[in-house]
Amino acid sequence: GAGVSQSPSNKVTEKGKDVELRCDPISGHTALYWYRQSLGQGLEFLIYFQGNSAPDKSGLPSDRFSAERTGGSVSTLTIQRTQQEDSAVYLCASSLVGIGGEKLFFGSGTQLSVL
Amino acid sequence: LAKTTQPISMDSYEGQEVNITCSHNNIATNDYITWYQQFPSQGPRFIIQGYKTKVTNEVASLFIPADRKSSTLSLPRVSLSDTAVYYCLVGARDSSYKLIFGSGTRLLVRP
Numbered sequence: 001g002a003g004v005s006q007s008p009s010n011k012v013t014e015k016g017k018d019v020e021l022r023c024d025p026i027s028g029h030t031a032l033y034w035y036r037q038s039l040g041q042g043l044e045f046l047i048y049f050q051g052n053s054a055p056d057k058s059g060l061p062s063d064r065f066s067a068e069r070t071g072g073s074v075s076t077l078t079i080q081r082t083q084q085e086d087s088a089v090y091l092c093a094s095s096l097v098g099i100g101g102e103k104l105f106f107g108s109g110t111q112l113s114v115l
Numbered sequence: 116l117a118k119t120t121q122p123i124s125m126d127s128y129e130g131q132e133v134n135i136t137c138s139h140n141n142i143a144t145n146d147y148i149t150w151y152q153q154f155p156s157q158g159p160r161f162i163i164q165g166y167k168t169k170v171t172n173e174v175a176s177l178f179i180p181a182d183r184k185s186s187t188l189s190l191p192r193v194s195l196s197d198t199a200v201y202y203c204l205v206g207a208r209d210s211s212y213k214l215i216f217g218s219g220t221r222l223l224v225r226p
Contacts (some may be wrong), residue, residue: 024203033214043216101147101166104214106158
C-alpha cells in the first residue's frame with residue numbers, strides 16, 4: 001500500500017482479555033517501530049524491529065506485552081490480560097534509511113480502550 | 116541518547132512566522148535532527164530533517180547552529196491548519212535504534 005496500515009483502527013475490550021494489533025509497513029521498509037501514546041501525552045517507545053529481529057525489548061511496559069514480525073513485513077503487537085492502564089493509541093511506524101538520517105512514516109494508530 | 120527539550124506550548128496568529136527551538140545538548144556526531152507534526156487522531160508526519168546549517172523545503176526551514184546543540188523549526192506565515200503538536204527528534208540508526216520523542220510543542224494558531 002501507499003502508507004503504513006494499522007488494524008483495527010479502534011478496539012474496545014474487557015479487562016483481562018487478550019488483544020492483537022496489526023501493522024503493515026510500507027513495502028521495502030526494513031525497520032519497524034511501535035509507540036504508545038496516552039491521551040494528551042507524548043509518544044512512548046515500545047519496540048523496534050530490524051527485519052524480523054527486535055534487538056531490545058526493554059521498552060515494552062510489562063511481560064504482558066509482546067511483539068513479533070514475520071517475513072520482514074507485518075508486525076503484531078499482543079497485549080495479554082489487558083488492564084485499564086493499557087488504554088491508549090498504539091502507533092506503528094516504518095522507516096527508510098537513505099542519504100541523510102532516518103525518516104519515520106506512521107500509521108494512523110489503533111485506539112485501544114479497556115473497559 | 117540525545118535528550119531533547121522543547122517549549123510545552125506556543126501561541127501565534129495567522130500570517131505570522133513561528134519559530135520553535137529544540138535543545139539537544141548531548142547530540143552525537145552521527146545524529147540527525149528531525150521534526151514531526153502531529154494532528155489529533157493521526158500519527159506524526161515528517162516535516163523536515165537536517166544535520167547542520169540550514170535546510171529548507173516547501174513547508175518549513177530548519178536552522179542548526181555550528182555546535183548543533185539546538186535547532187529551530189521555522190514555519191513561515193502560519194495558518195489555522197498549522198495548529199498541531201511539533202516534535203523534535205534527534206538520533207541515528209547507528210547510534211541508537213530507540214528513537215525517543217520528546218514532549219513536543221503544542222502550537223495554537225489563532226485567527
